[in-house]
Amino acid sequence: MFRNNYDGDSVTFSPTGRLFQVEYALEAIKQGSVTVGVRSKKHAVLVALKRNADELSSYQKKIIKCDEHLGLSLAGLAPDGRVLSNYLRQQCNYSSLVYNRKLSLEKAGHLLSDKAQKNTQSYGGRPYGVGLLLAGYDNSGPHLLEFQPSGNTLELYGAAIGARSQGAKTYLERTLNEYLEVEEADQLIAVAVEALRQCLKDESLSTKNLSIAVVGQDKPFSVLDDDAVAPYL
């Protein structure tokens, strides 16, 4: 059987200039359940499809609040997501204690990138197996960022990561011009939920498996679960 000789660690290049461990980490994201993020000129919204291991188990948490103005959703290895969200919480906390300042989304992105990049250059570790969507509202308005284990962080108007996320991406590309101008948070949530629907195959959205978060000016990052998401189904 075929065996790759250059994927044993995350620091050795293949002869074609690739880091296979990093590429495999990107694959791990695609195994995770889908999450979608959109932003208008007023708000940023995250929605996610929660999964349960079996009928007896609870649903995996997909959206984590980091500060009053900032939170994230994840796709991939949840434990890695917890580590990174905890790191962001600490950084937000440091910024507000020492500088009386909200951590900007741009800075948050750089901090995550730097942390992930270290893993691709030091022996013995592995890249993070999780993709993140960061949503927040800082001094320069609403922002949506996508983080990848390779250390890339990009700002986007709409993003989707996880299983079958291509459906949502296509939908968001098509409707960009409309939702960018949306005034009300509820409307933007509706767009995000509709985008999420494009990623479903066998399952359907319910109060159990849908998670929503919204943030905007004078609207602290808040997560909606269970009955609170019913109006958006």
Next chain:
Amino acid sequence: MNHDPFEWGRPSNEVYGEYNKTIANASPYPSMHTQQPIVTGTSVISMKYNGGVVIAADNLGSYGSLLRFNDIERLIPVGRNTVVGISGDISDMQQLEYLLEEMQTENNYDNQYADEEEALRPSYVFEYLANVMYSRRSKMNPLWNALIVAGVEDAKPFLKYVNLLGVTYSAPSLATGFGAHLALPLLRKVVDVESDVENTDLETAKRSIVEAMKVLFYRDARSSRKYSLAIIDIEKGLILDKNAKVEDMVWGFAKDIRGYGTQKV
């Protein structure tokens, strides 16, 4: 056994000889913390008005009672809408200047909004300095200063004080050192409480500060005629006058004073 606890826990000289400090590359002195200020700057005074803040400090650096340096700038602009006025030890002031410079460099690094939305604000600068001052005092190694952070934020005047103990407070008019006794009562005649600020214009505020600087030059022995005055205005931004001088003084009475000079009574 040697029962003197002061001698416990160290190799005895009888057995090992006197401890050779050069072995561990140790300093021959114990580590030293600031115990007292050396070269000092006197008061900083400031007040709010309906469009911003005015702040002033003279340019003298005193070595005890010796007027040692006469071109020390004690008003430090940080970004485009903050000025930090520093009194107390001048070398510690220069350490703070370094920290503020570093803060600005840091903010400009990888920050596409550094000039506008994510530019440094007075409250950021103040919070940072207050933390530096308090953590240094908690290490029993204070920066021997009293500072006033002045500026505009969200189109409103900003004015706060912090000193070597990490004690912070805010008021519509603030002064450090001698100024708290001599100048502040004069400034409080104009702005005593926050509601007085909206009835005070720039001209009134500036006149009050200039007058207070005159009183300080008259009465504070460690003050100089030359001083700096900064205005941080909501519309006009930061204006720093580094060549202000105390004017319109009355010294005519001096010739009649007897008993202190060389004149015959």
Next chain:
Amino acid sequence: MSTTIASEYANEVKNVPIEHQFNPYSDNGGTILGIAGEDFAVLAGDTRHTTDYSINSRYEPKVFECGDNIVISANGFAADGTALVKRFQNNLKWYHFDHNNKKMSMKSAARNIQHLLYGKRFFPYYVHTIIAGLDEEGKGAVYSFDPVGSYEREQCRAGGAAASLIMPFLDNQVNFKNQYEPDSDGTKPRPVKFLSVEEVVQLVRDAFSSATERHIHVGDGVEILIVTKEGVRTEYFPLKRD
């Protein structure tokens, strides 16, 4: 100037100069007062900030809302007070992160503050701390602390510069100490009863205006934070500014 330094067992007496040491503390005056009612609690503080004989500010609030219907004030050395309040507010924030937004009870808050204070037992926060809120049954609760973390739940407590002026007044007016039933010839103590919010606010105002008359570090204004099950509301009343 020099002084002798020697331990009990020293066979050598050293003569060293007295060193002037940096004093990391100061007294920033002000006074605070917490009273628990049947279904509410108040925590009040004057807004004057001083060092020695100088008034630094006429309005520098020192009673803070922390969330979860808890109000706090740490009166004494202002820098330590600010630091303590900030640390508690931060702990509360992480308590929410770590316990899925669970509301912190007053008794947990009190125990946490004990640890913050005792953690600096050998370089203490030079403050008298009081917190106020509602307990798990919805009854008014006031907890007070000494600088190193000893604490107790009480019906009322005054702290800070004028504590010794206000506390006896409170004993008499809140717990009815030294009050007796008329005609009982001083044999039957007046039974205690809960006061209404209005009565308590008036009591607090009287306490502060009297303290202002007699204590130079108290004055300018009093800010009263009132905790009920509806939340926290703030009332401000001016005091004499002389």
